[in-house]
Amino acid sequence: MTGSSESNEQGCAELSVAETLVQxxxxxxxxxxxxxxIDDDDAYLMRSTVEKVQRALAGVGYSRR
Known part of the structure; x- marks a missing residue:
């Protein structure tokens, strides 16, 4: 494979990961x-983390459908 082909495949894989994380x-x-x-604190931490990831991805152009 050529360097540009590998770079393109990596870019597509990263795009797919970002789109998956958003959705x-x-x-x-x-x-x-x-x-x-495990408990309420763990649930709140999960929700907070998911919201932070969504906001970060939205900041670079990815948003939920």
Missing amino acids: FPQPMGWPEMHRVA
């Missing part, structure tokens, strides 16, 4: 987070 929490709401959390 992942959409079907996962508070009940699901709370159900898999």
Whole structure:
């Protein structure tokens, strides 16, 4: 493979990861987070982290559908 081909494939993979991260929490709401959390603090931490990732991705042009 050429360097530019590898770079393009890596760019596509990173795009796919970013798009997946943006969409992942959409079907996962508070009940699901709370159900898999160790306790309430863990659930709040998960929700906060997901929101931070979504805001960061939105800041560079990715947003939920």
